[in-house]
Structure formats: C-alpha cells, structure tokens
Amino acid sequence: MKDIIGIAWFGDELAYHQALATFTDSRDMPASFEDWKTLAKRECEEIKRTGNMALRVDIDPEVFVGWCNSHGFRADSQGRTAFVNHAELEYEKTGKGTIIE
Numbered sequence: 001m002k003d004i005i006g007i008a009w010f011g012d013e014l015a016y017h018q019a020l021a022t023f024t025d026s027r028d029m030p031a032s033f034e035d036w037k038t039l040a041k042r043e044c045e046e047i048k049r050t051g052n053m054a055l056r057v058d059i060d061p062e063v064f065v066g067w068c069n070s071h072g073f074r075a076d077s078q079g080r081t082a083f084v085n086h087a088e089l090e091y092e093k094t095g096k097g098t099i100i101e
Contacts, residue, residue: 013033022075055099057083
C-alpha cells in the first residue's frame with residue numbers, strides 16, 4: 001500500500017504571504033512564493049518517485065492558527081507538521097482531500 005505524505009500547500013502568492021505573517025518561524029521559509037513552489041514541486045516528485053502519494057494540505061492562516069492554539073502548538077514548523085499529519089489521518093479515514101498528480 002502506498003503511503004500518503006502530506007505537503008503544506010499555499011494556493012497563491014497572497015495566501016503564501018498571509019501565512020508567512022502568521023508563522024513564528026517565517027524567516028526559515030523560502031523568501032518568495034516562487035521559491036516555495038520550486039521546493040514543493042521537488043518534494044512532490046520525490047514522494048511520487050518513492051511510490052507514495054502526495055496529499056495537498058492547504059494552509060489557511062486563520063484555520064491553521066486556530067488549530068495550533070486548540071492543539072497546543074505554535075504556528076511554526078512543528079505546528080505545520082502536526083497540522084499536515086492530522087490531515088493525512090483524516091484522508092486515510094475519509095478519503096477526502098486532494099492528491100497531487
């Protein structure tokens with residue numbers, strides 16, 4: 001069985017910059033949306049190359065920060081990882097989500 005591997009996803013440049021404004025570790029993120037897209041594309045290719053499926057996990061800043069607050073995380077890389085892991089589990093239970101082709 002293929003593993004489902006989630007990737008934190010930003011729909012466009014505006015969403016990326018809005019998310020960066022909420023992250024406590026934004027300095028560790030790619031400087032531009034284009035740089036992030038390049039990184040995400042490489043990650044997707046690697047996931048698929050290893051025979052797994054990449055799950056798009058949209059990061060809506062308001063939803064993300066609320067989720068982090070209610071689950072005891074900061075809005076940083078650990079919070080993003082936990083949020084993405086939660087989305088992976090939900091996908092496995094419900095099949096709802098977007099697989100990146």
